[in-house]
Structure formats: C-alpha cells, structure tokens
Amino acid sequence: MRPDLAAIAAAVPRGARVLDIGCGDGALLAYLRDTKGVDARGIDVSAANVAGAVARGLSVMQGDADADLADYPDDAFDMAILSDTLQAMQRPAPVLLELLRIARRAVVSFPNFGHWRVRASLAVGGRMPVTKTLPVSWHETPNIHFCTIDDFRALVAELGLAIESAAFLSRGTRRPSAGANLFAEQAVFVLRRDQARQH
Amino acid sequence: MLASAATDNRFGLDRRAILPGPFALVGGQSLSALEIGYETYGTLAPDGGNAILICHALTMDQHVASLHPRTGKPGWWTRLVGAGLPIDPARHFIICANVLGGCAGSTGPGSIDPATGDRYGMAFPVITIRDMVNAQAALLDHLGVARLAAVIGGSMGGMQALDWAVAHPDRVRSVVAIASAARHSAQNIAFHEVGRQAIMADPDWAGGNYAPAKPPAAGLAVARMAAHITYLSEAGLTERFGRRLQNRKTAKDNKGGFGFDAEFQVESYLRHQGLAFVERFDANSYLYITRAMDYFDLAAPHDGVLAHAFAGTKARFALVSFTSDWLYPTAESRRIVRALNAAGAAVSFVELESPFGHDAFLLDAPEMNRVVDGFLRAGETA
Numbered sequence: 001m002r003p004d005l006a007a008i009a010a011a012v013p014r015g016a017r018v019l020d021i022g023c024g025d026g027a028l029l030a031y032l033r034d035t036k037g038v039d040a041r042g043i044d045v046s047a048a049n050v051a052g053a054v055a056r057g058l059s060v061m062q063g064d065a066d067a068d069l070a071d072y073p074d075d076a077f078d079m080a081i082l083s084d085t086l087q088a089m090q091r092p093a094p095v096l097l098e099l100l101r102i103a104r105r106a107v108v109s110f111p112n113f114g115h116w117r118v119r120a121s122l123a124v125g126g127r128m129p130v131t132k133t134l135p136v137s138w139h140e141t142p143n144i145h146f147c148t149i150d151d152f153r154a155l156v157a158e159l160g161l162a163i164e165s166a167a168f169l170s171r172g173t174r175r176p177s178a179g180a181n182l183f184a185e186q187a188v189f190v191l192r193r194d195q196a197r198q199h
Numbered sequence: 200m201l202a203s204a205a206t207d208n209r210f211g212l213d214r215r216a217i218l219p220g221p222f223a224l225v226g227g228q229s230l231s232a233l234e235i236g237y238e239t240y241g242t243l244a245p246d247g248g249n250a251i252l253i254c255h256a257l258t259m260d261q262h263v264a265s266l267h268p269r270t271g272k273p274g275w276w277t278r279l280v281g282a283g284l285p286i287d288p289a290r291h292f293i294i295c296a297n298v299l300g301g302c303a304g305s306t307g308p309g310s311i312d313p314a315t316g317d318r319y320g321m322a323f324p325v326i327t328i329r330d331m332v333n334a335q336a337a338l339l340d341h342l343g344v345a346r347l348a349a350v351i352g353g354s355m356g357g358m359q360a361l362d363w364a365v366a367h368p369d370r371v372r373s374v375v376a377i378a379s380a381a382r383h384s385a386q387n388i389a390f391h392e393v394g395r396q397a398i399m400a401d402p403d404w405a406g407g408n409y410a411p412a413k414p415p416a417a418g419l420a421v422a423r424m425a426a427h428i429t430y431l432s433e434a435g436l437t438e439r440f441g442r443r444l445q446n447r448k449t450a451k452d453n454k455g456g457f458g459f460d461a462e463f464q465v466e467s468y469l470r471h472q473g474l475a476f477v478e479r480f481d482a483n484s485y486l487y488i489t490r491a492m493d494y495f496d497l498a499a500p501h502d503g504v505l506a507h508a509f510a511g512t513k514a515r516f517a518l519v520s521f522t523s524d525w526l527y528p529t530a531e532s533r534r535i536v537r538a539l540n541a542a543g544a545a546v547s548f549v550e551l552e553s554p555f556g557h558d559a560f561l562l563d564a565p566e567m568n569r570v571v572d573g574f575l576r577a578g579e580t581a
Contacts, residue, residue, distance in 0.1 A: 039545075041545070047549050047550055047551055047552065047566070048566075050547070050548070050549040050570075051549055051551075051566050051569050051570050051573075052569075053547075054517065054547045054549065054569075054570045054573045054574055054577075055569050055570065055572065055573030056573060056577075057573055057574075057576060057577025058547070058577070059515065059545040059546060059547050060547050061536055061540075061546060061547060061548035061549075062548055062549045062550055063533075063536075063548070068537075071536075071537040071540045071541055072540050072541070073541055073543070076540075076543060
C-alpha cells in the first residue's frame with residue numbers, strides 16, 4: 001500500500017462511517033472495509049473509476065466534491081477522506097468546511113508545494129516543477145490549487161478548524177514535523193472542528 | 200416452499216397465476232381478482248435469499264430472457280440475464296411479471312370485467328406504479344418469496360424498483376434503477392399525451408370498446424412512432440439514418456417527383472416500428488400504463504421532499520444513467536441519489552457514456568453489466 005494511503009488508513013478508527021472523496025477505483029475504501037470493518041462510501045468524478053469501485057462491492061457515486069457534498073446531512077460520517085485531491089478542487093476552503101460539516105473528522109493529504117525540489121525547480125530552472133509526486137505538466141495537471149504545508153496550516157486556522165495530528169512523508173517514509181515544509185513531499189493531516197470556536 | 204421447479208407448476212416459463220381478491224388500488228377502487236402472467240428462472244434457495252425481481256418497461260413483458268411466444272424474438276434483457284451474466288439462473292431465482300394493466304397475461308383493460316362479462320375497456324380503473332408493485336408483491340406471496348435480494352428495472356421498471364423500496368421496505372435488500380426517474384416531468388407527460396391522443400383520435404378506438412380483431416392500429420402506431428423518437432438520441436438517429444433517402448441514390452435524383460411516401464429512411468424505420476408494435480401491444484393497455492407513469496412522483500406524498508420518501512430505508516441502491524438519454528436524463532438520477540444520500544442510504548451511482556439514448560439500457564453495455572454484477576455480488580456476501 002502506498003505510504004500516504006497507509007498513513008490515512010492509520011487515522012481511521014475501526015467500524016467508522018467513512019466517506020472517501022475522490023476515491024478512485026476504491027482501493028483504499030476496500031482496504032478499510034476489509035481490515036477495519038468501516039461503512040465505506042465514496043465519490044469520484046470518473047465513470048470508469050466508479051464502475052470499478054462498485055464492482056468491488058463499494059457504495060460509490062459519480063460526483064464532484066465541489067458540488068455534491070452539500071447533499072449529505074450534518075454528521076453523516078465519522079471520517080471524511082480527501083486523499084491527494086484538495087489541490088484539484090475548484091474551491092478548497094468551502095470543501096474543507098463541508099468535510100467537517102458532514103463528518104466529525106477529516107483526513108486530508110496533499111503534495112507539498114514547499115518541498116525543496118519544487119522550490120529549486122522554480123528558483124533555479126524557472127519552470128513549474130515536474131516531480132515524482134507532481135508528474136504532470138502545468139497545462140495538463142488537474143491540480144489547480146497547490147499549497148505548501150504552511151499554507152495549509154494557515155488556511156486551517158483561518159477556517160477555525162483544528163489539527164488533531166499530522167504525518168509527513170518523504171520518499172515513502174515518515175519524517176519529523178520539524179522542517180516538514182521544506183523536506184516533506186506529502187502531508188497527511190487529521191482535522192476536526194475546533195470545539196472552542198463552535199457555537 | 201421448497202417444491203422444485205420440476206414438480207411445482209408455479210415455477211417456470213410463461214406461467215399464469217390467479218390470485219383471489221379483492222385487490223385494493225391506490226385510486227380507491229378494487230379488483231375482485233388478480234391474474235398475473237409471469238416467468239421464473241432458476242431455483243429459490245432454501246433460505247429464500249436469492250430471489251431477484253425484474254421489472255419491465257412500458258412496452259415489455261414477462262419474457263425477459265425467453266423467446267417471446269408471439270413474436271419469436273429473444274427476451275428483452277438477454278444481455279443482462281442468463282448463464283454467466285450478472286443475473287444468472289444458476290445463482291438467482293429470477294421473477295419477471297407482466298405489469299398490472301398490461302396485455303401479456305396480467306389483468307388489464309383487455310381482461311373480462313366479472314361485473315359485466317365484457318371487456319373492461321375504459322371501465323378499467325386507472326392504475327398507478329404503486330398498484331403494479333403491489334400486484335408483484337401479491338405474486339411473491341403466491342410464490343413463497345418473503346424477501347427480495349434485489350429488485351431491478353430500467354425506465355418504468357426502474358420506477359417500480361424505486362417504489363418497491365418505498366412501498367415494501369422490509370421486503371427488498373437491494374434496488375437497481377437504470378435510466379429511470381422518481382417522477383414524470385412535464386416533457387415526459389407531454390410525449391405520452393401525444394401518444395394517447397393519437398390512439399383516441401383513431402375512429403377504430405371507439406371509446407375503448409374496439410373488437411380485438413379491429414384495434415385502433417393507426418393511432419397506436421403513431422403513438423409508438425412518437426414514443427420511439429424519445430428512446431433514441433439525435434446523434435444516434437443522425438448516425439443511423441441521416442437524411443438518407445429510401446429509394447433514391449442522391450438528394451439530387453428527383454425522378455418520380457416528390458411525395459409523402461416514406462421517402463427518408465428514418466420515416467420508413469419509424470413506420471415499421473409502429474406497425475410491428477401494433478402486432479404485439481394493446482391500445483388500451485398503452486393508455487393505462489402511460490397514465491400510471493405520468494402519475495408517478497415518489498416525492499408527492501412528502502410535500503415534494505424526495506429524501507422523506509426514502510427515510511429510514513435499509514436497502515442498498517444502485518442507479519445508472521446514460522449520457523445521451525434525454526427521456527430520463529442524468530439529472531433525474533442525480534436527484535434520486537441526492538435524496539438517498541440525504542436519507543443516509545447506501546447508494547452507488549454512475550453515468551455511463553453511450554450514444555444510444557434511453558434505449559442504451561437494453562443494448563450491449565459492458566460497464567452497466569460490470570456495475571450491476573459488482574453491486575449484486577456485494578449484496579450477496581453482505
């Protein structure tokens with residue numbers, strides 16, 4: 001299993017009601033269902049992915065997080081998963097708020113645009129980076145809203161959400177929080193509503 | 200209820216059941232008895248857990264996977280139902296019944312009204328999708344099927360499948376609704392009304408009291424022609440017929456002048472569809488079934504809130520729509536999915552690419568089969 005998916009899976013409690021937004025062909029959901037007995041639901045934009053996920057026996061709907069999360073009632077899930085998808089959202093901030101409306105917690109993973117190789121590519125090469133975690137050229141990529149780890153922390157604070165835990169990955173292995181904005185390729189955050197700021 | 204299909208004449212192809220009434224209808228009237236034409240395939244498992252009800256569309260019948268006794272054509276869903284297919288008689292006990300109001304063996308306007316000894320004609324009570332579903336439930340009682348592993352249908356069959364979850368929530372575990380809707384739109388009703396008016400304008404209709412040998416064939420054929428257009432996409436029609444002419448090589452060739460014969464290939468095709476339909480369908484049944492579809496609106500008893508119709512449902516749902524279906528477009532399926540999500544139901548939904556319009560669900564659709572197969576298998580292991 002991909003290290004970022006393993007980090008996400010580790011954050012999901014046994015038997016939880018889970019919604020995976022941008023679930024692809026349902027690999028992670030099927031893993032969570034089989035190993036943790038979760039009630040697994042998913043959303044993906046691609047018909048082929050949805051067909052594949054349904055063929056795995058998952059409840060998955062073709063849809064778009066930017067538009068379709070509004071249909072779910074408050075607290076419909078224990079955990080919402082946004083795996084490597086935030087940067088492809090039209091409006092990332094409202095999506096994060098929606099995640100924590102329909103679920104008590106959210107796991108959000110994204111590629112860190114603050115990684116030194118990305119910075120070097122821009123600073124030295126003067127070109128948008130094409131790296132292992134960001135393999136597609138700027139004009140082809142579905143990723144329209146890149147951010148760094150520090151950008152994400154700032155947005156979370158601005159939205160009044162709380163960070164429960166975070167994991168940082170570089171070349172498939174965990175690395176410490178210190179210097180993550182420069183040295184982590186990927187980040188996995190577990191968010192919750194900030195109790196102090198709840199009405 | 201473990202009698203084998205070989206010894207129990209309730210099971211098998213081309214069956215008839217006469218169920219004692221009274222059978223109460225949503226409209227307030229009742230039928231003194233219910234006759235249902237149906238077929239079963241496969242064997243009911245000892246625990247009764249493998250029963251699948253297939254609901255047919257407007258002009259189909261119970262011959263879902265067997266040769267049609269009148270036309271000799273293969274069953275209408277042999278791409279989905281059969282050996283090695285997602286719905287397989289080797290694994291499933293499959294039931295398909297002619298709808299109430301139909302003309303293939305079930306009670307309908309062509310049946311004899313016991314009160315008069317004559318055909319009902321337009322004296323037949325107006326029926327609803329719920330009445331069709333309740334008639335199927337009565338048949339399941341007769342067959343000893345307490346609970347369905349799945350109910351599945353396309354188009355009007357999908358409406359019945361959805362209504363099953365609402366009307367008999369304890370009797371259905373999984374629902375598959377393909378190319379369907381939870382209500383008839385103004386446009387849907389409008390097209391149906393064109394068809395009904397065509398039938399009623401035919402002098403042979405005679406207020407519905409036509410002799411079986413002299414049906415309103417012209418009116419019914421026009422109704423079918425209008426409806427058939429709604430089952431196809433514009434791109435599909437263009438690709439298949441374009442502006443091609445029937446008996447001339449080019450549009451410049453005007454030997455013989457101009458006229459109103461079926462000059463364009465698409466005209467000839469539609470006329471053929473109309474004529475073939477008259478051979479196998481009853482005009483009054485067409486009126487009653489289209490009317491039932493027009494009245495269908497699952498949200499109506501809930502002040503228009505569709506989610507409330509599904510409140511508390513324990514069933515799993517799978518919905519499939521097709522990109523070029525403008526009769527029951529993707530937006531209608533999405534509306535149902537939204538309501539099911541709001542009701543907390545387990546729902547899968549996919550819009551599949553197809554150029555074939557509404558009819559896509561009856562054609563070769565490998566992705567549809569894949570989705571249905573995965574969905575049904577997941578329900579079997581759950």
